[in-house]
Amino acid sequence: MKSIEELRAIKAKKIGDVVSRSEKGVPTINVHMGTCGIASGAREALTAILEEIETRQIKDIHVVQSGCPGMCVNEPLVTVTMPGETPYIYLKVTPDRARSIVVRHVINHQPISEWLLNRQD
Amino acid sequence: MEFYRTHVLVCAGTGCTSMDSRLLRQNLYEEIIKRGLEKEVKVIETGCFGFCNLGPIMVVYPEGTFYCQVKPQDAAQIVEEHFIKGRPVERLLYQHEKETTDVVEMENIEFFKHQKRVALHNCGLIDPENIEEYIAQDGYFALAHCLKDLTPLEVIDIIKKSGLRGRGGGGFPTGTKWEFAYKSKDDQKYVVCNADEGDPGAFMDRSILEGDPHGILEAMAIAGYAIGANQGYIYVRAEYPIAVERLKHAIKQAREYGLLGDHIFGTDFCFNIDIRLGAGAFVCGEETALLASTEGRRGEPRPRPPFPAVKGLFDKPTIINNVETFANVTKIIRNGWEWFASMGTEKSKGTKVFALAGKINNIGLIEIPMGTTLRTIIYDIGGGIPKGKKFKAAQTGGPSGGCLTEAHLDIPIDYDNLTAAGSMMGSGGLIVMDEDNCMVDIARFFLEFTQEESCGKCPPCRIGTKRMLEILDKITTGKGTPEDLDNLETLATTIKSASLCALGQTAPNPVLSTIKHFRKEYEAHIYDKKCPARVCQALLSYKIDPQKCKGCGLCARYCPAEAITGKIKEPFTIDVEKCIKCGDCITRCKFGAISKE
Amino acid sequence: MSCQCGSACKDERFVKIDQILDQNGRDESMLIQNLEQIQHFLGFLPEDVQAYLAEAMGIPLSKIYGVVTFYSLFTTEPIGKYKISICLGTACYVKGAGEIVAEFEKQLKIKVGQTTPDGRFTLAGCRCLGACGLAPVLNVNGKVFGRLTTDDVAGILAQFE
Numbered sequence: 001m002k003s004i005e006e007l008r009a010i011k012a013k014k015i016g017d018v019v020s021r022s023e024k025g026v027p028t029i030n031v032h033m034g035t036c037g038i039a040s041g042a043r044e045a046l047t048a049i050l051e052e053i054e055t056r057q058i059k060d061i062h063v064v065q066s067g068c069p070g071m072c073v074n075e076p077l078v079t080v081t082m083p084g085e086t087p088y089i090y091l092k093v094t095p096d097r098a099r100s101i102v103v104r105h106v107i108n109h110q111p112i113s114e115w116l117l118n119r120q121d
Numbered sequence: 122m123e124f125y126r127t128h129v130l131v132c133a134g135t136g137c138t139s140m141d142s143r144l145l146r147q148n149l150y151e152e153i154i155k156r157g158l159e160k161e162v163k164v165i166e167t168g169c170f171g172f173c174n175l176g177p178i179m180v181v182y183p184e185g186t187f188y189c190q191v192k193p194q195d196a197a198q199i200v201e202e203h204f205i206k207g208r209p210v211e212r213l214l215y216q217h218e219k220e221t222t223d224v225v226e227m228e229n230i231e232f233f234k235h236q237k238r239v240a241l242h243n244c245g246l247i248d249p250e251n252i253e254e255y256i257a258q259d260g261y262f263a264l265a266h267c268l269k270d271l272t273p274l275e276v277i278d279i280i281k282k283s284g285l286r287g288r289g290g291g292g293f294p295t296g297t298k299w300e301f302a303y304k305s306k307d308d309q310k311y312v313v314c315n316a317d318e319g320d321p322g323a324f325m326d327r328s329i330l331e332g333d334p335h336g337i338l339e340a341m342a343i344a345g346y347a348i349g350a351n352q353g354y355i356y357v358r359a360e361y362p363i364a365v366e367r368l369k370h371a372i373k374q375a376r377e378y379g380l381l382g383d384h385i386f387g388t389d390f391c392f393n394i395d396i397r398l399g400a401g402a403f404v405c406g407e408e409t410a411l412l413a414s415t416e417g418r419r420g421e422p423r424p425r426p427p428f429p430a431v432k433g434l435f436d437k438p439t440i441i442n443n444v445e446t447f448a449n450v451t452k453i454i455r456n457g458w459e460w461f462a463s464m465g466t467e468k469s470k471g472t473k474v475f476a477l478a479g480k481i482n483n484i485g486l487i488e489i490p491m492g493t494t495l496r497t498i499i500y501d502i503g504g505g506i507p508k509g510k511k512f513k514a515a516q517t518g519g520p521s522g523g524c525l526t527e528a529h530l531d532i533p534i535d536y537d538n539l540t541a542a543g544s545m546m547g548s549g550g551l552i553v554m555d556e557d558n559c560m561v562d563i564a565r566f567f568l569e570f571t572q573e574e575s576c577g578k579c580p581p582c583r584i585g586t587k588r589m590l591e592i593l594d595k596i597t598t599g600k601g602t603p604e605d606l607d608n609l610e611t612l613a614t615t616i617k618s619a620s621l622c623a624l625g626q627t628a629p630n631p632v633l634s635t636i637k638h639f640r641k642e643y644e645a646h647i648y649d650k651k652c653p654a655r656v657c658q659a660l661l662s663y664k665i666d667p668q669k670c671k672g673c674g675l676c677a678r679y680c681p682a683e684a685i686t687g688k689i690k691e692p693f694t695i696d697v698e699k700c701i702k703c704g705d706c707i708t709r710c711k712f713g714a715i716s717k718e
Numbered sequence: 719m720s721c722q723c724g725s726a727c728k729d730e731r732f733v734k735i736d737q738i739l740d741q742n743g744r745d746e747s748m749l750i751q752n753l754e755q756i757q758h759f760l761g762f763l764p765e766d767v768q769a770y771l772a773e774a775m776g777i778p779l780s781k782i783y784g785v786v787t788f789y790s791l792f793t794t795e796p797i798g799k800y801k802i803s804i805c806l807g808t809a810c811y812v813k814g815a816g817e818i819v820a821e822f823e824k825q826l827k828i829k830v831g832q833t834t835p836d837g838r839f840t841l842a843g844c845r846c847l848g849a850c851g852l853a854p855v856l857n858v859n860g861k862v863f864g865r866l867t868t869d870d871v872a873g874i875l876a877q878f879e
Contacts, residue, residue, distance in 0.1 A: 067332020072851020
């Protein structure tokens, strides 16, 4: 890295990636993979999500991993963000739940309220 | 491989099959063959879409058209309109009506509402293995700003004015520490990150390293610039394999991007970071022991002064900061010291991360502004105590700290208030205990830990903690005598004042603090030979309630000590002399007739 | 399978140690990382390995022995095929890790720190695994089990029979 301009360029490009993703209407699935998440099965959930995406031949979807958001008791946690919407946070995501989330929420826009952490009561 | 321009996925799950999806499939096949499309359109059966109330379901790819409630007789129209003319059949399209599930922003969930995520900001937000995501969150801009626009002294000044204090336990002002190292004149200096998170029950550092490793690298580089060091070490526990892997990956990426290495941002500043693994010794959280261990030796502390800022790693000036401390540095540089100093209390600025665990509903990692009360943490963020049990105590500071009781629920949490309450901030473990936890047993647990982890170099700690543990063993097994409490207090005072390092100096704290707040519980163990929380096995006696006992004899059959006797269909009894208090009978009894007290 | 050609060629363990040293360097500050990798490869650190390392790194054997015995990560005894490490951190303790330990001791008929006579299981207590949200937890050769009750013990052992 020779200059701050280079750093700015990377930032602009990366933010551009994110923006173009949301403009195209690409949903993001964020699997939280800290030690406690992985120990409670985040990796299995991630695999199930990827398999389901493969089976359903879904393109234009972004699956990412990130660190622990802090609510260990509800791990594994998966955040689904549809373009322009408030993120939906799912708790205790088993592989079965993960598959349903892909099908029902991401494909069919039907969030599964009983598994939501941030449901408005 | 055959190429089909269109794939039709028809649900063959139980729900859809019961709504004639099989016939629908059959009709689709026939219509497709009738129109000679069998080489272009492929019909595939799939498993359940999980959407059974709208079945039968079918999806047409590549466009992803989603049809629902498709009747077998619709097949012809779909083939004709959609597959041949390319026009989806509108009336069968799934209407994107959202279910009436309203979600709230993450910040508005009760658990997050009272939090302020500074050190944890990126955790759970970015991909820790992708440096560009970190850069997109303004990562490495703080380093660029320091190198381009600020002198080392100005950087130190900002950290000093922010009021940041060490988050590892001691609470020493970070800027002052940096200033000492800056003033030590030497050709070689070091920056060390203490990631040897030893407090059992705390996992703040692990989460930060796993969720935002670049944040630590950037802050260490800033520290290196401020004090004039070109080499950093991260001393991290081998028990955290994921954190270690992500750190290694992050260091590699930062080197590739030229954010570590020589002439960063085209300046004269060069900085490298290496990882050193801790091999499982609590004492290595103490800074001089950590340095010894980093040098490849036994992790034994040495007397201070000289302080590491003068004579540290390989006898060179060194600063050692904890992970969470570093995690705050980049944000202070980016947002200004005024922003940071606006949070918190008079002498404790910013936020603090706590690992909330034990008897609490929302176990997890939380970050709160300094000055938040224990009540907010336990009841609002933590969601209270499970099973409606009563709050008894909260232990902070791990094996070096003490407990807070109901009386402390409303004091604002900061360094000084916690010390005044007989506990300490510590690294941020916060273990909640309810009425079922015996405080003598907890004190014994912590002392057993520090006793085991005492490095053995200085006698007050090595021998003193052993004697204290023996006394606590006596008390919890019902052999306590009246002078025990005085002896514990005398020993504790001596160990505190005579030990070489913080491990020994703080080891008696859990005992002193539980004696102070729960003296009655100790007395019940010593005088009445009773454990009020029914935890200490040796002090329990098992009893069968003759009203509830049906005389089935199940307990007697399984009793390993043959302590239970009686006639079938009449109440049984337990011989307390023979009973070994294993508790097996309680789990066997189907009528809840056996109790311990 | 050990080498059959007598003293003419080197013990294969030592060949591996040389590789590790070549990679990490022989500086004293690398001692702990070297020991860690050697133990990862051999399972434990017997005396002859320590002696070889002393020679190769130019550090007195007494010093290496001092380091090996200081840190809880290192062991000089062979351990079982499956190492059951039960977390004894505070969060786990408060949630009943002690009872889990007792149940394992009962079923395996060994104490913490011991290995079953058939060399299958080693029972160990360990420091906080940092998965307090799942307390009580344990780790068998890297696989983590959480939210344990004493009823889970038999099932866990059965998985590794």
